[in-house]
Structures are given as structure tokens and as C-alpha cells.
Amino acid sequence: xxxxxxxxxxxxxxxxxxxxxxxxxxxxxxxxxxxxxxxxxxxxxxxxxxxxxxxxxxxxxxxxxxxxxxxxxxxxxxxxxxxxxxxxxxxxxxxxxxxxxxxxxxxxxxxxxxxxxxxxxxxxxxxxxxxxxxxxxxxxxxxxxxxxxxxxxxxxxxxxxxxxxxxxxxxxxxxxxxxxxxxxxxxxxxxxxxxxxxxxxxxxxxxxxxxxxxxxxxxxxxxxxxxxxxxxxxxxxxxxxxxxxxxxxxxxxxxxxxxxxxxxxxxxxxxxxxxxxxxxxxxxxxxxxxxxxxxxxxxxxxxxxxxxxxxxxxxxxxxxxxxxxxxxxxxxxxx
Numbered sequence: 001x002x003x004x005x006x007x008x009x010x011x012x013x014x015x016x017x018x019x020x021x022x023x024x025x026x027x028x029x030x031x032x033x034x035x036x037x038x039x040x041x042x043x044x045x046x047x048x049x050x051x052x053x054x055x056x057x058x059x060x061x062x063x064x065x066x067x068x069x070x071x072x073x074x075x076x077x078x079x080x081x082x083x084x085x086x087x088x089x090x091x092x093x094x095x096x097x098x099x100x101x102x103x104x105x106x107x108x109x110x111x112x113x114x115x116x117x118x119x120x121x122x123x124x125x126x127x128x129x130x131x132x133x134x135x136x137x138x139x140x141x142x143x144x145x146x147x148x149x150x151x152x153x154x155x156x157x158x159x160x161x162x163x164x165x166x167x168x169x170x171x172x173x174x175x176x177x178x179x180x181x182x183x184x185x186x187x188x189x190x191x192x193x194x195x196x197x198x199x200x201x202x203x204x205x206x207x208x209x210x211x212x213x214x215x216x217x218x219x220x221x222x223x224x225x226x227x228x229x230x231x232x233x234x235x236x237x238x239x240x241x242x243x244x245x246x247x248x249x250x251x252x253x254x255x256x257x258x259x260x261x262x263x264x265x266x267x268x269x270x271x272x273x274x275x276x277x278x279x280x281x282x283x284x285x286x287x288x289x290x291x292x293x294x295x296x297x298x299x300x301x302x303x304x305x306x307x308x309x310x311x312x313x314x315x316x317x318x319x320x321x322x323x324x325x326x327x328x329x330x331x332x333x334x335x
Contacts, residue, residue: 060253060309068252072313075245080104082237086148087124089231090141092220095131099334103127106329109322112315117146123326126335140214144221148235150274156239157267160260167261168268168295242314243267246289249310257298265292286311
């Protein structure tokens with residue numbers, strides 16, 4: 001018989017490490033790790049673009065009273081606590097407190113990267129969805145927060161306007177034509193929005209479903225005193241703390257304006273700047289604050305210095321730490 005031909009040696013199976021070494025580099029980098037670095041990259045670009053403003057705000061702080069500046073830093077930190085309470089008040093489920101606070105701190109950085117609060121809203125929706133809430137309820141909770149915060153801010157503004165009707169003198173600063181154009185623009189935008197909702201059937205169906213969910217959740221929340229207190233207490237405390245921070249910076253720089261008038265100027269400026277879709281209110285809030293402080297009786301130079309120092313504390317100082325926390329939350333799959 002002919003000899004049997006030898007069988008070829010079996011090739012060893014690839015080991016996992018060897019297969020990983022042969023993979024292209026882009027396949028070895030998970031998308032989540034890339035997203036972790038994205039906030040830092042965007043913040044770095046933003047800092048480079050606004051380096052002159054950041055430097056001006058930092059220089060103003062060297063001549064200020066450090067104790068009042070520390071007070072402004074403390075009110076900024078307490079503002080994140082107030083927002084955390086307000087966010088908890090929008091849902092019946094109990095959210096993890098530490099992760100909730102970290103999310104609000106990170107959302108502040110995200111809010112300065114996208115316009116009109118889109119960044120903070122997206123971070124909070126991702127957080128609540130990760131906590132087990134359906135997307136519809138997370139969106140309804142976000143809308144309820146915006147409604148409560150806007151109601152509290154406008155309510156405080158009206159109370160201070162009634163208490164100090166002569167605090168803001170806008171006549172020399174804004175002509176009647178400008179105010180007329182603003183009112184006309186707001187009315188036209190509201191008309192277009194209502195017409196779009198009424199005429200487009202898919203949009204109308206989506207809005208009706210969303211309103212039903214939001215109203216049902218709001219009704220259930222207000223039957224829980226702890227949730228209602230957290231929602232409205234946090235929504236009221238947040239603008240008060242932010243306004244108190246501006247008062248502290250004004251006192252640190254010896255701005256010759258009464259503290260109550262500074263608070264009124266802050267509430268009026270942020271209410272007006274909210275209609276301008278700028279990331280983090282950069283530019284719109286700064287200009288509105290300067291105009292409001294000048295209308296309250298401050299010189300233009302002093303008002304500008306106060307706004308730069310205030311925005312340095314509330315925006316630029318926490319920006320990079322907030323981006324780091326945001327990257328960590330993305331990496332740990334919290335948002």
C-alpha cells in the first residue's frame with residue numbers, strides 16, 4: 001500500500017491579543033473615549049478665541065476685595081446645588097444626589113458650547129434616561145424645569161420693578177424704535193411658532209403628546225410636597241444666588257450702585273438676553289448686563305469691569321473643570 005501522505009500541521013488559532021494588535025488603530029479607540037476628549041478640545045478652542053476677555057476679567061480681580069470675590073465664588077457653587085434641587089423636583093423618582101450635582105456642574109460647561117441651553121438640556125436628558133426614565137418623561141421634566149425657572153425669574157423681576165420703579169433708566173440708552181422692533185420681532189416669532197404647530201399635523205401630534213405627558217407629570221409632582229418644594233425652591237434660589245454673586249462682585253469693585261438695583265439689573269439683563277441664542281449667553285448676557293448696570297447708574301467703565309469679573313467667576317473659571325467632569329461622566333456612561 002502506498003504510504004499515507006502526512007497531514008499538514010494545523011495552524012494555531014489566533015489569540016485575542018494578536019487579533020487586537022492587527023486591528024487598525026481607529027477600531028481600537030472606542031467612540032466613548034473620543035467623546036470624553038471632545039469637551040476639552042472644544043473648550044480649548046473657545047478659550048483661545050476669548051483669551052482677551054478672559055485676561056481682562058482676570059486683571060480686574062487683582063484690584064478687587066478678595067472676601068467679596070470669595071462670596072461670589074460661593075454663590076456660584078450654591079447655584080449648582082439649587083439647580084440640582086430643582087431638577088430633582090421635576091421627577092417623582094429619586095435621582096442619585098452626587099451624580100445629579102456632578103451632572104449640573106458638567107452641564108454648565110456644555111451650556112457654553114451650544115446655544116440657548118441646548119448643551120445643558122442634552123446632558124440632563126441623557127442623565128435622566130440613564131437613570132431609567134423614558135425619553136418622553138425626561139423631555140417633560142426638562143420643559144417643566146425651564147418653565148419653573150423662567151416663572152421664578154420673571155416673578156422676581158416684577159417684584160423688584162414694583163419695589164424700585166425708578167431703578168433702571170433705559171430711556172437715554174435705548175430709543176423707542178429699538179424697543180418697538182424688539183416687541184414686533186417677539187410677536188412675529190410667536191405667531192410663526194403657533195401657526196407651525198397648528199398647520200403641520202406631525203408637529204401638532206408630537207406637541208399634543210408631549211403636553212399630555214408634561215401635564216400629567218406636573219400634576220403628580222405637585223401632589224408631593226417635597227417635590228414641589230424642591231422644584232420651586234430651587235428655581236427661585238438659582239436666580240437669587242446668581243444675582244447675589246453679581247452684587248458681591250460689584251461690592252468687591254466698589255461699584256456705586258445699590259445692591260437691590262444691581263439685582264434688578266441682573267434679572268432684567270438675563271431675561272432680555274435669554275431670547276438671543278448665543279452659547280452660554282456669551283456676548284448677549286455681557287452686553288445686556290453692562291447696559292442694565294449703566295441704566296442703574298453705574299459708569300460705563302465700572303460696569304464693564306464688574307461684568308468682566310463676574311463672568312470670569314461664573315463662566316470662565318469653572319469651564320475647564322466642568323469639561324473634565326463632563327468627559328468623566330461620558331466615560332463612566334452616566335450621560
